[in-house]
Amino acid sequence: MKDRKGIMAILSGFSGVGKGTIVGELVKRYGYVISISATTRLPRDGEKEGVNYFYKTTEEFEDMIKKEELMEYAKYVDNYYGTPKDYVLKQIENGNDVLLEIEMQGALKVKERFPEVALIFIVPPKVADLRERLLKRGTEDAEMIDTRMARSKEECKYLSHYDYVVVNDDLEECIRQIHEILEAVHNTKDNQKEHIQRLQEQFNI
Ligand code: 5GP
Numbered sequence: 392m393k394d395r396k397g398i399m400a401i402l403s404g405f406s407g408v409g410k411g412t413i414v415g416e417l418v419k420r421y422g423y424v425i426s427i428s429a430t431t432r433l434p435r436d437g438e439k440e441g442v443n444y445f446y447k448t449t450e451e452f453e454d455m456i457k458k459e460e461l462m463e464y465a466k467y468v469d470n471y472y473g474t475p476k477d478y479v480l481k482q483i484e485n486g487n488d489v490l491l492e493i494e495m496q497g498a499l500k501v502k503e504r505f506p507e508v509a510l511i512f513i514v515p516p517k518v519a520d521l522r523e524r525l526l527k528r529g530t531e532d533a534e535m536i537d538t539r540m541a542r543s544k545e546e547c548k549y550l551s552h553y554d555y556v557v558v559n560d561d562l563e564e565c566i567r568q569i570h571e572i573l574e575a576v577h578n579t580k581d582n583q584k585e586h587i588q589r590l591q592e593q594f595n596i
Contacts, residue, residue: 393486396585397424398576399479399505401491401498402569404513405543407524409559413513414492416566423573424487426479429455432470435530445475462504465496468538472497488573495546502552507581511572512553516560518543 404410417423429445431452440446447455452471455461462480464473474491482489491501501508515521521543525536550556555572559565576582 395486395577396582397483397485397487397489398507398509398573398582399483399489399491399501400509400511400573400576401493401501402511402513403493403495403498403546403553404559405515405521405546406539407521407528407543408513408515409524409562409565410492410513412562413559413566413569414490416562417490417569420566421570422487424482424489426474426482426489426491428472428474428493429461429464430470430472432472447471463493463497463500465494465500467494468535468542474501495549495552499552507579507584509555509572509576509579510553511555511557511569512550513557513559513565513569514550516558 402410402414414425418425427441427443427445429447429452431447431449432444434440434443434446438444449471452464452473455473455475456464460475460477461473462476464471466472472494474493474497479489479491491498493501495512498510502510515524522536522540525531525539531539557565557568557572580587
């Protein structure tokens, strides 16, 4: 058990912005815990069950919804994606900082239920970088790239719902900025609620 309570933060970003690399580095360097989502999307080459996602059939996923096992879920380009609840809550209780790498609809649902969650959106310097990165990655065909670009355009209309917007121009700088934001989130009044309450009790307030 750590001496401070863990925080929950959400990292979202347009498809192709480099979220995976950024999250991977944050976990490796600073020990953040990443929530592993369930999805009905098929694994990409190199992806592993229980590492990248828990891969589910639509029936299995809908069963998880019914049993209220998910903290949130959303449909993204024809597939379900959702965050298993118990794992995240347990990690926070144990003092670990948990990162959810999820899309916007799910992020806003989590914020409604847990207002103290920090919403961070990662953007590229310019839109053309996204298509270029998706083409280079080679995991989606041209039609799917167009669909993902259209989804990013939609998400761009609602960026003001996020607490922080970080530009991924220089990868190192982007990672450093996100880590600093997460450190500061520990000290927001919402995350210090219990400590404030203890102090007030000591003052007999
Ligand atoms: P991808 O197919 O590229 O792995 O993910 C597609 C989108 O789904 C990304 O924007 C990713 O952040 C989002 N995503 C991944 N897991 C979850 C989840 O558990 N819930 C929600 N709402 N979105 C997720």
